[in-house]
Amino acid sequence: MADHGAEDSPIPSVLQELERLKVGIHETLVQYEQRLESDINAVRDVLQKQLRQAKLPHAKMRDVRDMLTLLRHVQVKADKGRRKDLKKLESVVSDLAMLIENW
Numbered sequence: 001m002a003d004h005g006a007e008d009s010p011i012p013s014v015l016q017e018l019e020r021l022k023v024g025i026h027e028t029l030v031q032y033e034q035r036l037e038s039d040i041n042a043v044r045d046v047l048q049k050q051l052r053q054a055k056l057p058h059a060k061m062r063d064v065r066d067m068l069t070l071l072r073h074v075q076v077k078a079d080k081g082r083r084k085d086l087k088k089l090e091s092v093v094s095d096l097a098m099l100i101e102n103w
Helices: 011-051 060-071 083-100
Strands: none
Touching: 011 060, 011 083, 060 083
């Protein structure tokens, strides 16, 4: 039986690929965070412009109340780092963006 030493081992390649995977995960999460924050900032910008108006139309006021309800009911367990929490957050941000889409 041939003795396969460390030079024949695929372990260094696996370790290298694991590092590459970690970098990919990190970069993806950073981009994901930036996209969500950008969407949140877009909603904030629209709402801040609305503050300058004397009175909001009834339909927009209803949308703002819906936004408040959405935001107050967000429940995530960030310390657990679960994908379902990320989905909840993304869903809320998407719903907020949809509410102001036609303003």
